[in-house]
Amino acid sequence: MERIIFYILAFVIIAFAVASVNSRRMLRSVVYLAFVLISIAGFFFLIDYNLLAAIQLTVYAGGIIVLIIFSVLLVHHIEMRLEMASIAKRITTAVLCLVGMGVFIYTIHSFEFEMVENTKSTTTQDIGDRLLSYGDGGFILPFEVISILLLAAMIGAIVIAKGTKLMDKNS
Amino acid sequence: MSSALSITGNIHDWLYGAMPEWAASLVEMVLIALVYLGIFAIAGLFLVLLERRIAAWFQQRLGPNRVGFQGLLQTMADALKLLSKELTGTNRADTFLYNLAPYFVIISSLMALSVFPFTQEFQAFDINIGLFFLIAVSSIGVIGILLGGWGSNNKYALIGAMRSGVQTISYELSVGLSLLTMVLLTGTLQLSQIVEVQKSGWLIVQGHIPAIIAFMIFMISGTAETNRAPFDMVEAESELGAGFHTEYSGMKFAYFFLAEFINMFIICAIATTVFFGAWLSPFGITESIPVLGVFWFMLKTMLLVFLMMWFRWTFPRLRIDQLLTLEWKYLLPMNLMNIVIMAVLVWLNLTIKF
Numbered sequence: 001m002e003r004i005i006f007y008i009l010a011f012v013i014i015a016f017a018v019a020s021v022n023s024r025r026m027l028r029s030v031v032y033l034a035f036v037l038i039s040i041a042g043f044f045f046l047i048d049y050n051l052l053a054a055i056q057l058t059v060y061a062g063g064i065i066v067l068i069i070f071s072v073l074l075v076h077h078i079e080m081r082l083e084m085a086s087i088a089k090r091i092t093t094a095v096l097c098l099v100g101m102g103v104f105i106y107t108i109h110s111f112e113f114e115m116v117e118n119t120k121s122t123t124t125q126d127i128g129d130r131l132l133s134y135g136d137g138g139f140i141l142p143f144e145v146i147s148i149l150l151l152a153a154m155i156g157a158i159v160i161a162k163g164t165k166l167m168d169k170n171s
Numbered sequence: 172m173s174s175a176l177s178i179t180g181n182i183h184d185w186l187y188g189a190m191p192e193w194a195a196s197l198v199e200m201v202l203i204a205l206v207y208l209g210i211f212a213i214a215g216l217f218l219v220l221l222e223r224r225i226a227a228w229f230q231q232r233l234g235p236n237r238v239g240f241q242g243l244l245q246t247m248a249d250a251l252k253l254l255s256k257e258l259t260g261t262n263r264a265d266t267f268l269y270n271l272a273p274y275f276v277i278i279s280s281l282m283a284l285s286v287f288p289f290t291q292e293f294q295a296f297d298i299n300i301g302l303f304f305l306i307a308v309s310s311i312g313v314i315g316i317l318l319g320g321w322g323s324n325n326k327y328a329l330i331g332a333m334r335s336g337v338q339t340i341s342y343e344l345s346v347g348l349s350l351l352t353m354v355l356l357t358g359t360l361q362l363s364q365i366v367e368v369q370k371s372g373w374l375i376v377q378g379h380i381p382a383i384i385a386f387m388i389f390m391i392s393g394t395a396e397t398n399r400a401p402f403d404m405v406e407a408e409s410e411l412g413a414g415f416h417t418e419y420s421g422m423k424f425a426y427f428f429l430a431e432f433i434n435m436f437i438i439c440a441i442a443t444t445v446f447f448g449a450w451l452s453p454f455g456i457t458e459s460i461p462v463l464g465v466f467w468f469m470l471k472t473m474l475l476v477f478l479m480m481w482f483r484w485t486f487p488r489l490r491i492d493q494l495l496t497l498e499w500k501y502l503l504p505m506n507l508m509n510i511v512i513m514a515v516l517v518w519l520n521l522t523i524k525f
Contacts, residue, residue, distance in 0.1 A: 001193055001196060025265065027265070027268060027318070027321060027322075028265070028267065028268065031268065031271065031314075031318065034314060038311075050298050050299055050300045050304070051300050051303070054300050054303045054304050054306075054307040055307075057307035057308065057310070057311065058303075058306065058307040058310055061310070061311050061314070062307065062310025062311055062313075062314075062343075063310070065314060066310075066313055066314060066317065066336060066340065069314065069317045069318070069321075069336075070317070070333075070336060072321075073317065073320075073321055073329065073332070073333060078263065078264070078265055078321065078322075078324045079263060121299060123299050124299065124300060124303075124359075124360055125359075
């Protein structure tokens with residue numbers, strides 16, 4: 001059963017990824033991309049890593065895709081079509097993609113994967129403990145660095161949005 | 172365990188006895204999906220009727236009361252009418268996206284419906300991140316609204332969709348943060364565990380003041396997230412026609428319409444589960460009869476649904492700038508303060524437990 005679902009998801013991801021690149025209507029390719037991202041969340045559900053699946057849904061499908069749709073809505077008219085690339089460009093891209101795929105497949109096949117009998121699903125508590133632990137294998141430093149980065153980004157966004165108004169008050 | 176509740180267990184055993192494993196699990200999945208589709212349709216139709224009757228009551232008229240007893244079959248007849256209507260589309264619209272949009276909305280609300288603990292036994296998908304899953308799934312629905320608005324190639328629809336996007340994205344923050352406040356109390360995201368914690372007092376009692384503030388913020392932002400009045404900027408009739416579903420007709424329109432009502436039900440069900448103890452009876456008066464869990468769950472949810480309808484017919488509509496000011500300048504700072512207060516309460520053990 002899991003094997004069948006895996007193959008369905010893999011097929012959906014590949015089909016929609018190709019469709020997303022090939023579509024000449026911008027919003028359609030965004031929607032195909034959304035399908036790819038949602039199917040990846042499906043993979044995470046399949047390996048019973050629910051937290052990551054929900055994060056994938058919130059951040060990618062709910063956040064990034066909605067932002068992209070917004071920008072398309074603002075700049076793109078419904079009758080516009082994207083330009084076709086020239087043949088030389090297309091051939092170069094195809095060759096590069098094939099080379100990249102070859103490298104990936106070679107690496108994956110030459111790596112010795114270990115089979116892990118994992119029947120326990122990761123709980124949020126484990127992840128939280130690990131994120132805040134400063135012992136061996138703890139992630140407190142990256143966690144704090146990311147918090148500071150996000151804070152800086154937020155303040156930066158406010159400063160940019162306020163624009164000249166903020167500058168006038170300070171001077 | 173009573174006999175009525177072990178039905179699901181019996182069916183499960185019988186299926187696995189009569190069929191090979193893969194067929195049994197497949198049949199079980201289909202059965203569960205059908206049950207939830209049934210709940211979806213019936214709840215949607217019933218809520219539409221409830222809304223119309225309550226609107227009539229607030230406006231001192233009778234409302235639909237001719238089809239069936241007290242108009243119970245009115246919405247059924249409406250649904251039949253909508254089924255038989257022609258599906259129109261606009262010229263030069265993006266047909267694929269136009270047709271796809273209702274399914275985004277309806278599938279996301281169906282997925283959200285599957286995690287609720289209606290009673291101890293009746294829960295399709297008891298995932299260990301239940302609450303987070305609900306937030307994640309509800310953030311997908313807005314894609315459908317944006318696509319529908321853009322795909323219909325209509326200015327009103329586009330403006331409606333943009334407003335909806337802005338509104339949903341900003342109010343999602345408040346919904347998430349107010350639920351997070353309550354997670355501080357429970358210490359788990361799994362819905363069945365959250366109910367388990369509430370056996371020593373509903374969370375709104377356990378967390379007293381910050382919990383009540385969180386509940387109020389949740390109801391306000393929940394109303395905004397379902398695009399209902401007083402936050403129905405999306406389909407402000409006087410400005411935008413019908414907003415993002417201006418160009419939809421027949422069953423596709425009905426999908427949007429039903430999904431809106433189901434989303435209201437979902438918001439109220441989340442509030443019931445997180446603040447009011449889901450299927451637990453008040454003071455444990457019917458603890459010996461677990462079948463009544465469904466009754467208590469539905470009763471609490473319906474009371475909250477009534478509260479949301481009360482909002483709708485009481486408050487005038489907000490302007491878009493007032494709406495965004497309310498969220499970013501009032502609710503969000505209050506929410507952040509509230510989380511700190513709640514954390515201090517939990518830390519100092521000041522919660523009320525029976």
